[in-house]
Amino acid sequence: MLVAGPSAQDIGIRQYKPKSTLVVPAHPVPRARYPVIDIHSHHPRLTPERWATIVSEMDGQNLQILVNLSGGSGERLIDAMKVIAASPAPTRMVFFANLEFRDLDQPGYGARAAARLEADLAAGAKGLKIFKNFGMTLKRQDGSRVTVDDAEFDPVWQVCAKRGVPVLIHTAEPAPFFDPVDEANERWLELQVHPERRRPAGEFPPFETLMAERDRLFARNPKTTFIAAHFAYHANDLGRLGRLLDTHRNVVTETGAILAELGRQPRAAREFFVKYQDRILFGKDSYVASEYPYFWRTFETADEYFDYYRDYHAFWKLYGLDLPDIVLRKLYYGNALRLVPGLAPAGFPPVTGGTAAAR
Numbered sequence: 001m002l003v004a005g006p007s008a009q010d011i012g013i014r015q016y017k018p019k020s021t022l023v024v025p026a027h028p029v030p031r032a033r034y035p036v037i038d039i040h041s042h043h044p045r046l047t048p049e050r051w052a053t054i055v056s057e058m059d060g061q062n063l064q065i066l067v068n069l070s071g072g073s074g075e076r077l078i079d080a081m082k083v084i085a086a087s088p089a090p091t092r093m094v095f096f097a098n099l100e101f102r103d104l105d106q107p108g109y110g111a112r113a114a115a116r117l118e119a120d121l122a123a124g125a126k127g128l129k130i131f132k133n134f135g136m137t138l139k140r141q142d143g144s145r146v147t148v149d150d151a152e153f154d155p156v157w158q159v160c161a162k163r164g165v166p167v168l169i170h171t172a173e174p175a176p177f178f179d180p181v182d183e184a185n186e187r188w189l190e191l192q193v194h195p196e197r198r199r200p201a202g203e204f205p206p207f208e209t210l211m212a213e214r215d216r217l218f219a220r221n222p223k224t225t226f227i228a229a230h231f232a233y234h235a236n237d238l239g240r241l242g243r244l245l246d247t248h249r250n251v252v253t254e255t256g257a258i259l260a261e262l263g264r265q266p267r268a269a270r271e272f273f274v275k276y277q278d279r280i281l282f283g284k285d286s287y288v289a290s291e292y293p294y295f296w297r298t299f300e301t302a303d304e305y306f307d308y309y310r311d312y313h314a315f316w317k318l319y320g321l322d323l324p325d326i327v328l329r330k331l332y333y334g335n336a337l338r339l340v341p342g343l344a345p346a347g348f349p350p351v352t353g354g355t356a357a358a359r
Helices: 048-061 072-086 109-123 150-161 188-193 207-220 228-233 240-247 261-262 266-275 289-300 323-339
Strands: 037-039 063-066 094-097 128-130 167-169 226-228 251-254
Touching: 037 323, 048 063, 048 072, 048 289, 063 323, 072 094, 072 109, 072 128, 094 150, 109 150, 207 226, 207 240, 207 251, 226 228, 226 240, 228 240, 228 251, 240 266, 266 323, 289 323
Parallel strands: 037 063, 063 094, 128 167, 167 226, 226 251
Antiparallel strands: none
């Protein structure tokens, strides 16, 4: 006896997960070809037991170093670093410090924030992470928004320039999150399933306002190295990202949480990675061990039309970029070793060879 499946009317958005009938060669990549430094990882509450599990997962993936961007500041940061230092793998995770805003409205905040950062760097932090609330939702007591280029924070950027440490800065969200959620918005379905990701006008500054503030910050601090998180949210417009990198030589970028944008434009993305091979670092964002192989497959193969690793984060399929070896080595570890002081270089083969031509 045949049992009828659900009718079209019974299938909700979350249940609709069509399976492709396309049959093409597939080359899953469970382990990265070269050792990897993940510049964008988050581990806010790390126990020795959890760290031991993560190290085992890292070994299987060829992940050598995680940069924990959720280290905090002060005693919290020191306590987190102690967990790693006392483990059998003390060089496999490093920390970026974070700013504290509890005294934002008190006179002299910028100088105090800079002093706290100096102390965090002296304690062992390797850089500074700026979260997305900076510029978007962070406000003073009078209700005024803290802009990305607020001069109050100049002493902080100056400390980073003086100490030669990078600032990994997350500004805004994908541009469609700020657009009207209508039939023209390519992320309409995602924003139905996750309405909390919407950034409606009136409640949030416009996307272009945030981009302009960020770019003024870059221009005003040419001696500070900024890592623009998430491909600067220009992964859907690589020409714009290229102009940003060409204009601001103190800016590099990283691949956290934008794999689907790259995977839907493999030829253009490959050319971009080749051209800007010295300006892109590997980053993933949230740590889920099972999701890394999607990055390896996208970067290392020419596979076609394979699934992204999460539902309702992106709706297009991935295509492999088949990056040249020299570009992979720089992406996976070479650029991070160059830009982040104090990373353990042992276990990383030399990055040799000139600029690779696209082929």
